């Protein structure tokens with residue numbers, strides 16, 4: 159662990175954020191995290207490569223969404239610990255295409271928040287929030303940062319598979335966000351992956367801060383009911399996600415994470431797609 163910022167607790171229990179950090183090749187993890195991550199890798203040797211592709215997807219899709227829709231507000235929920243990993247973060251990718259955009263980070267893990275505050279200056283706010291409590295996020299005392307009357311981009315990268323009722327989260331976002339908002343989502347899928355591998359990875363997370371729920375592609379697609387999934391590319395392996403087909407990473411069969419961007423419909427014609435424009 160390089161910097162625990164005084165939050166040196168819970169060492170004995172693996173956390174989803176620090177397991178992910180280990181899979182990414184980061185140094186901000188403890189023995190319990192490394193043991194769980196190694197158990198995941200025994201079931202799915204491609205897990206580190208897919209974790210890195212997931213992080214690339216998050217930045218690529220979020221920056222596409224702000225550029226293509228002219229949105230200047232991004233809420234990144236479940237931000238993880240990825241500083242020091244040589245892959246551009248969500249906030250860096252967003253600022254590359256929209257330097258004035260405000261990116262606000264939420265996580266339910268105080269250790270993640272401490273790292274983000276210390277090491278990710280690109281965030282325009284790092285706040286405690288649980289994705290299962292959307293009122294707590296969008297009515298946060300620092301909510302001046304978040305104007306739900308205007309379209310925003312919400313990033314849910316590799317988070318909803320840690321949530322039992324992911325449908326309730328998406329329904330809640332649909333009720334709260336302005337039309338024209340975009341959700342960028344990635345999720346571990348059981349589709350086209352052997353039951354043994356899925357079972358092994360699920361078991362590895364059992365003692366961690368949250369269990370993992372692998373869902374089928376059909377179940378993940380259904381999370382976007384009431385949203386318009388951006389097609390192409392639709393819901394695809396994260397390493398195949400790009401709107402213009404310009405990005406194509408290697409596919410892996412031992413573990414799959416799929417991603418999509420989905421737009422909340424309901425805007426008047428002519429209001430959408432303002433490339434590079436501010437709202």
Ligand SMILES: C[S@@+](CC[C@H](N)C(=O)[O-])C[C@H]1O[C@@H](n2cnc3c(N)ncnc32)[C@H](O)[C@@H]1O
Nearest residue numbers: 175178236237238265266267288289315316320
């Ligand atoms: C696998 S990491 C993904 C990090 C980042 N989004 C990415 O894709 O690179 C999952 C993150 O979600 C956070 N998380 C898990 N459950 C959460 C919840 N209920 N509310 C908010 N954050 C949560 C964890 O603390 C962790 O930081």
